[in-house]
Amino acid sequence: MDETPKTVAEALRQRFEDLTRAERQLADTLLSHYPAAGLGSITALAEKADVSTPTVARLVKKLGFTGYPDFQASLRGELEATTTGPITKHDARTEEAPDEHMLNRFAETVTSNLRSTFSRIDPASFDAVAELLADHSRGVSIVGGRITRALADYLFTHMQVIRDGVTLVPSTASGWPHYLLSMSPGDVLVVFDVRRYENDLVRFAEIAREREVTVVLFTDQWGSPVSKHAQHVFNCGIDAPSAWDSSAVMLVVVEALIAAVENLRWDATRERMEVLEDLFDRTGLLKKFL
Structure with missing residues (x-):
């Protein structure tokens, strides 16, 4: 329910x-x-x-x-x-804080966020996004903001193993026209944007949409202004007993999406993983105990 x-x-x-x-x-x-x-x-x-x-x-x-x-x-x-900044958020949380250990308070809040978020995700929309990201004929670009770029990088690292044709767009807007130039109709742009929403990301998504690129947005429960340009939106709970918002639930949704795309492309992904493991062995980057 x-x-x-x-x-x-x-x-x-x-x-x-x-x-x-x-x-x-x-x-x-x-x-x-x-x-x-x-x-x-x-x-x-x-x-x-x-x-x-x-x-x-x-x-x-x-x-x-x-x-x-x-x-x-x-x-x-x-x-x-x-529009609430971290200092105001911290002060408000401190006034409301119960006499309970931070670990328990944080776990309870994130668990509530997780339940709320997953109850609202439309499985059909989730599957549609997985199909888009798995479609080798579509280029995929991923961009995040000041904080959410870590999530963008995480998704990119895994998608890069699953398939080629994936681009991590830097968070600095000065080079974005070059990335927009390479986007074609039918390509996919994944955007991460949470409160205090970033104006540059809104404009970037708007121009991408004008170029007939499909925009997928990961945002908070209130919804970034990027929503008006996105075909698929994942609203994730970000509440936390902290001056900072929590990325935990958004990361879980991202990981679920990675798993779905991997399953859709498993034969091709397995081949890429085998090649990648050989490259790791040849470069000696990863520790081997045997």
Whole structure:
């Protein structure tokens, strides 16, 4: 059973199939311009979505809010959360911290993030991304930001063993036009971006999408602005009893994806692994005890 949605966007996606035609039109508008579309007046939102104000009021009620002001308060809370820096985050956590060892607190939080994240991942979307990454006819580029570049590098290292045609895009934006130049329609761009979202990554994904590249996004529960340019989005819980957000759940999803792609390409991957092991032996890079 799905857990209670943590964001308005999650609630909209989770309940989309149960909405009326007009409500779906409104939901599409909200998700396409999230969260800004919901921060204006109810009349402005209705006009933007080309629906009636009673439709907005009905959708807000369906999402569990007492009214439009309550709905907007939730959106503003999300917006504040996405711009919170590590010092503010640490101070808030310190005030709330229970008398429990950090190991237990961290484990409990990450476990909750894991359950919540996996309950929301659409298996069909996950399988579609695995198929995209396994498709040898498609080039794959991977990029991360200031913190998430470690996750991008991790995915790249494994994908490089599984198949060729994989590129790790550096986090510095000055060289990105050269990488965009090499992207062709049908290629795949995997982007990692979590709160405080990076403007350069949004622009990079936008241009890649204009070049008919399929964008896959790994982001947090609130959703990077890159979402509007992505065909597939993995929203991962990043809460942690720390000044820093946790990458643990995102790493688990990445590892599950690596395993799926490896299985889809096992015969070819096995051959590459055998060649790689021989190269390790010849270069003497890895310690052998026998």
